[in-house]
Amino acid sequence: MKLMNKVFAGLVATGVGLAATAAFAGDIRVGITMRMVSENGQAYGQMVMDEIKAINESGGINGNMIKATLMNDECKSDKGVANANKLIFQENIHLLIGSTCSSVSLPIVDVTAKAGVPQMIPHSTNSKITQKGSEWVFRIPVSGRYYGGVNAKYVGENIGTKIAYICAADAASVGDCANMEKQMRARFGVDPAYRADVQEKEVDFRSHMQKIKSMNVDGILVAALAETMARALIQSYEAGISEDVRRIGSSSASNAPVPKIAGDAAKGVFFTAAYAAADNRPIAKLFNEMTRKRYGIHAPDHDFSQAYDLVRIMEIALNNADLKLEQWSLANDRTAIRDAIASVEGYEGLASGPISFCAAPTPQCRDGNRTAVLIGYTKGGENFETEVLARVTMEPDFGLE
């Protein structure tokens, strides 16, 4: 009887093992963690899933299907890390996509580095992400160090050097402020005329604005997430700071809630981003049309364009990777995907310049996109409008001194 029990248990264990292997084999498992708390976030999360579905419907990757799992991290680092751990250790993913917030992507870099899982970042600007030296991380968006350089050059040469800084506590804004400050000091030898570090979701900027007003500054840099930035812009006008004092946004100014919430206060605000909906290239016009029809987006920001570019780069890399897609080959497949992404060179998509990666785990190799677009709002509100002021491609070493 005991022998029969053992045989039965062995058969069950083998069956479960075979079933698990069958479930794992053949598919390329991709885990995605993104901020999807807003309509925009849900739409670009959906867009990634739709694009992956389209790849599968057109035959997949060398005959293999992509099995994508989409999770919402709400832009919270604890949730992002929990999602990454679940995707890596329970779902056994081959590739992680995420996150769309620097404060979430930063800790996930440590998780993917330890587990040996390639991580493609759709949107996170903090320079430190690629400075951690992980060989598994690839950044599709433009790094904050490039944004800081473009902003500083434009501001110093066209507006003035007496700049007030309002810096929110989220990782992206902290990085944007630090980069701008560093570049203003390096290029023009000036420190901020005023600097305030505020909470991530600060609602009352009036004391800051009152102080800034009395300083007669040339410009105000508001580095904050979209909704916080919009509030600061409105309150800067309420405090009586004239429109001659230029408002400079961090890269979050690209997000639609800024002009929508700020309304008229968004007019004249300029910022650097990776994509401008006002781009005249045919590919950009087609993309704008697609997002409008499919997701009802008035003007897609760089969160959309970068997510789209990421899927295309992922497709190229997966097609080039030598994948076995067996349970035993998981570590080898992950390494093959990492190497294939590192081999992507000169990808031309929605980004305003080519995206290239290379093998070394350095910011020069892993900050793939070095072209920033300087964009200005010409109209705020629901039907906001933008114009492209400049397009600048930086050297790989820029901002690392």
Place this chain on the structure above:
Amino acid sequence: MGFDFNSLLAFIIFGVTIGVVYGIVALGISLIYSGLDIVHFAHGEMYMFGAFFGLVLAHNVGVPYPVALIGAMILTAILGMAVERVFYRRLTRAGGGYTVAGMGMIICGFGMSVALVNAAYFFFGAEAEPFRANLDYIPRLTFPGDINVPESYVLTAIISVLLMTGLHYFLRHTKTGLAVRAVAHNKDIAYLMGINVPLMISLIFGLACGLAAAAGVLIGPMQSVQVEMGYLMLMKAFAAAVVGGFGSLPGAILGGIMVGIFENLGAAYISASHKDIYAFLLLILVLMFRPSGLFGVEAKVKA
């Protein structure tokens, strides 16, 4: 930052305008505390719901801002009364205040806060919404030293004074107000005097939630409207209520104004980056030196 009288005046003026909003919410918290001896921890969410009701009325229904304000107050008052009737009534009947039921009600308040936040996410979404209000009929005040006080801030001050006056009149000069005060003083004796205590408690909830809604609609044009706006306001209003003296209605307003001025001056002359600390610093100082609050009386204990 060097001392400049004009800047000081500006910081005080802005402190007062935000302070009266804290005060209105604190007034509601104090009103509920007076009636039930409990702190209503879902009050921040009533403030948030009020702001959203006002937003929907102004933007979707298209009514003028003052009508949206009144409408939001009525709708939120109804919501507050419904919440009290459906969820809190059993606990308030069991004694409320310093009893096991009172503790249950505090926990129930926390639960209600989470439930309301999630309901708001479901109905209104996570995005912050701009509250555009046409306030051209309100004058923009300009003080000496080029201090501009925007229309929305002026309106906030006017409405706050009207609400406080109205509430004072209601409580002091009407029979129903007298009944509310009797319930606040002692529910058992109020029962014996023939007052419909459950109805008065519902009324207290309605009034308090209506006041929170007014604060939400007033703050909307200044800070936009979003689901998570209630938490920090609750904390500030709580600080205002404690500073003014828990249960004291004039104290709540004065506490709110003090908190507003204190945090604005702290932000201006110490560090603007840690603005939220000052309200709680004031709260701690008041609790250390005058635990009953600046305008409160010695704490009463009801069993």
